[in-house]
Amino acid sequence: MVSSVTMRMSNQGAAEAASQGGSAADQGVGDAFSGVRPDKGVAVKASVENFSFYYGDFKALKSISMPVHEKRVTALIGPSGCGKSTLLRTFNRMHDLYPGNRYEGTIRLHPDNTNLLDPAVDPIEVRMRIGMVFQKPNPFPKSIYENVAYGLRIRGERNRSVIDDRVKEALRGAALWSEVEHRLHDPATALSGGQQQRLCIARCLATEPEVLLFDEPTSALDPIATASIEELVHELRDKVTILIVTHNMQQAARVSDYTAYMYLGELMEFGETNQIFVNPKRKETEDYITGRFG
Amino acid sequence: MRETNSGAAALMSQPPLTVSDRLARKALRNFKERVIELLLLGAASVSVLTTVGIIWVLVSESFNFFSNVSIWSFLTDTMWTPLFAEPRYGILPLLAGTLTTSMVALVVAIPLGTTIAIYLSEFARPAVREVVKPFLELLGGIPTIVYGYFALMVVIPLLQLLIPDLSGFNMLGAGIVMGIAIIPYVSSLAEDAMRAVPMSMREGSYAMGATKLQTAFRVIFPAALSGILSAYILGISRAVGETMIVAVAAGMQPNFTVNPLEPAQTISAYIVQVALGDLPHGSIGYQSIFAAGLSLMLMTLALNLVGHVVRRRFREAY
Numbered sequence: 079m080v081s082s083v084t085m086r087m088s089n090q091g092a093a094e095a096a097s098q099g100g101s102a103a104d105q106g107v108g109d110a111f112s113g114v115r116p117d118k119g120v121a122v123k124a125s126v127e128n129f130s131f132y133y134g135d136f137k138a139l140k141s142i143s144m145p146v147h148e149k150r151v152t153a154l155i156g157p158s159g160c161g162k163s164t165l166l167r168t169f170n171r172m173h174d175l176y177p178g179n180r181y182e183g184t185i186r187l188h189p190d191n192t193n194l195l196d197p198a199v200d201p202i203e204v205r206m207r208i209g210m211v212f213q214k215p216n217p218f219p220k221s222i223y224e225n226v227a228y229g230l231r232i233r234g235e236r237n238r239s240v241i242d243d244r245v246k247e248a249l250r251g252a253a254l255w256s257e258v259e260h261r262l263h264d265p266a267t268a269l270s271g272g273q274q275q276r277l278c279i280a281r282c283l284a285t286e287p288e289v290l291l292f293d294e295p296t297s298a299l300d301p302i303a304t305a306s307i308e309e310l311v312h313e314l315r316d317k318v319t320i321l322i323v324t325h326n327m328q329q330a331a332r333v334s335d336y337t338a339y340m341y342l343g344e345l346m347e348f349g350e351t352n353q354i355f356v357n358p359k360r361k362e363t364e365d366y367i368t369g370r371f372g
Numbered sequence: 373m374r375e376t377n378s379g380a381a382a383l384m385s386q387p388p389l390t391v392s393d394r395l396a397r398k399a400l401r402n403f404k405e406r407v408i409e410l411l412l413l414g415a416a417s418v419s420v421l422t423t424v425g426i427i428w429v430l431v432s433e434s435f436n437f438f439s440n441v442s443i444w445s446f447l448t449d450t451m452w453t454p455l456f457a458e459p460r461y462g463i464l465p466l467l468a469g470t471l472t473t474s475m476v477a478l479v480v481a482i483p484l485g486t487t488i489a490i491y492l493s494e495f496a497r498p499a500v501r502e503v504v505k506p507f508l509e510l511l512g513g514i515p516t517i518v519y520g521y522f523a524l525m526v527v528i529p530l531l532q533l534l535i536p537d538l539s540g541f542n543m544l545g546a547g548i549v550m551g552i553a554i555i556p557y558v559s560s561l562a563e564d565a566m567r568a569v570p571m572s573m574r575e576g577s578y579a580m581g582a583t584k585l586q587t588a589f590r591v592i593f594p595a596a597l598s599g600i601l602s603a604y605i606l607g608i609s610r611a612v613g614e615t616m617i618v619a620v621a622a623g624m625q626p627n628f629t630v631n632p633l634e635p636a637q638t639i640s641a642y643i644v645q646v647a648l649g650d651l652p653h654g655s656i657g658y659q660s661i662f663a664a665g666l667s668l669m670l671m672t673l674a675l676n677l678v679g680h681v682v683r684r685r686f687r688e689a690y
């Protein structure tokens with residue numbers, strides 16, 4: 079299991095070293111990470127810097143700093159309640175929907191260096207650039223077609239043929255097209271759980287987000303549906319930067335390029351998935367991964 | 373739960389319960405449960421028996437009425453003149469009055485009730501909601517006779533400023549006020565339906581970059597549609613059966629028209645009129661109120677059925 083991941087990782091690492099040679103590496107953010115350095119060969123899409131989060135008086139995240147590499151999959155792992163979802167939901171300002179949530183620090187989105195957390199930045203602008211797939215599939219009470227067209231419609235797209243094309247493309251991208259091609263106008267709730275989750279992915283893809291957030295996207299699905307979502311995440315990584323929260327170690331090992339291990343609101347270790355799983359620097363990480371704890 | 377507890381207790385305390393002891397306890401418990409079940413059944417049957425009783429009275433009295441007046445003329449005659457020397461019993465004028473006042477009321481209550489519901493469920497801050505909701509409940513608690521005089525003495529005079537030769541009794545004024553009276557029913561049920569839409573649906577929409585308004589109208593409203601339509605249907609039922617407002621403000625002459633500017637009588641208002649003693653007991657005219665009541669009841673029944681179908685048809689499984 080782990081050895082196959084190692085294979086893939088090392089192949090890919092070699093390919094990168096050959097093609098990119100570290101040129102696109104630092105966006106001038108490398109030094110901002112306390113102890114956590116971005117990978118030299120890969121561009122950084124977003125950088126979290128000294129990010130702390132409070133639910134009322136409860137400090138759920140403590141000064142997190144980490145890079146999110148462009149067109150790579152970054153997994154957030156750690157025991158329940160350690161703050162994975164809290165961190166993930168910060169990227170699209172989901173926390174702004176609820177009163178009493180407070181945060182400090184910055185998340186810069188590259189290449190434009192926008193601080194996503196700046197109060198002057200409209201959360202709607204942020205969400206237009208960063209899509210999210212939830213734990214439980216949450217298709218809208220509309221047809222399959224309208225679910226995928228939703229993002230385009232709220233962005234003011236009126237052109238029928240443009241929408242048709244984008245819907246088709248997004249459903250293809252989410253590996254759902256062949257299954258729904260002939261019933262695009264059926265209600266989305268008629269789909270199976272796994273299909274609904276792929277529909278939610280298609281819904282995001284239609285608006286071509288720069289980053290896709292996944293919060294335990296397969297925890298409500300059976301093994302076959304889970305496998306298809308994992309495969310999809312792996313394919314999507316060529317097009318979009320992905321952050322995925324998962325409780326499933328094998329899943330993190332299978333789909334991700336980088337892994338962040340969190341514990342009690344702190345980032346314990348960040349690194350290439352390969353390194354984290356085969357050769358963790360910290361004892362705690364090793365204990366968690368090998369199942370001795372958590 | 374209880375059994376395991378008593379079982380554990382039995383194991384620990386000396387001497388243990390004999391089998392017959394335990395059976396006796398079980399029998400006692402069964403008896404108690406049986407009594408409680410019967411009491412609950414009794415409570416439930418009060419409402420069933422009342423309904424059956426009402427239907428029985430309506431149908432049997434109507435039967436007397438229809439042995440004197442043919443169903444055909446009841447349904448097609450356009451005159452309702454029970455007090456004339458040669459009385460005519462065509463339900464159409466009363467039906468027209470009922471439907472017209474109800475339509476006016478719905479034109480008021482549905483848009484306003486829906487807007488209030490969307491506002492309270494999706495936009496209002498909790499502090500605002502805490503203030504607005506009691507006012508709405510108050511609005512729903514005002515006796516309809518008060519609304520009737522409000523229509524007669526405030527709303528209709530105001531309408532007369534806009535429409536100079538408007539009669540002092542008319543279906544427009546009565547209908548508008550009836551609409552206001554119905555708003556709380558529509559808005560509170562519709563609001564409940566929207567608030568019942570799970571937060572994950574809202575988050576899904578916001579995560580796509582939608583605004584509050586887009587989320588409310590494109591996601592929450594359709595998701596709550598079945599509940600919202602039931603709210604409308606309840607509103608319609610209340611409008612159709614509403615009595616005092618129309619009796620006071622719409623005038624008491626049966627008038628076969630759907631023009632809301634004219635005075636007219638509704639089915640319910642006619643029943644009030646007869647109940648006030650204009651017609652002698654036992655006369656055909658007196659029996660006519662049962663036929664009228666039966667018609668009203670059938671209309672509400674039909675609305676309930678429609679409501680049932682609508683709820684099933686539009687129900688969303690989130």
Ligand SMILES: Nc1ncnc2c1ncn2[C@@H]1O[C@H](COP(=O)(O)OP(=O)(O)OP(=O)(O)O)[C@@H](O)[C@H]1O
Pocket residue numbers: 133136138156157158159160161162163164165325
């Ligand atoms: N709305 C909230 N109000 C107060 N505390 C919260 C809220 N949501 C989460 N928390 C707390 O913040 C901490 C982090 O929660 P979070 O949901 O991010 O954990 P998680 O790592 O995603 O856990 P899980 O794996 O169970 O999903 C937990 O201690 C949790 O109890």
Ligand SMILES: [Mg+2]
Pocket residue numbers: 162163164293323
């Ligand atoms: Mg979580």
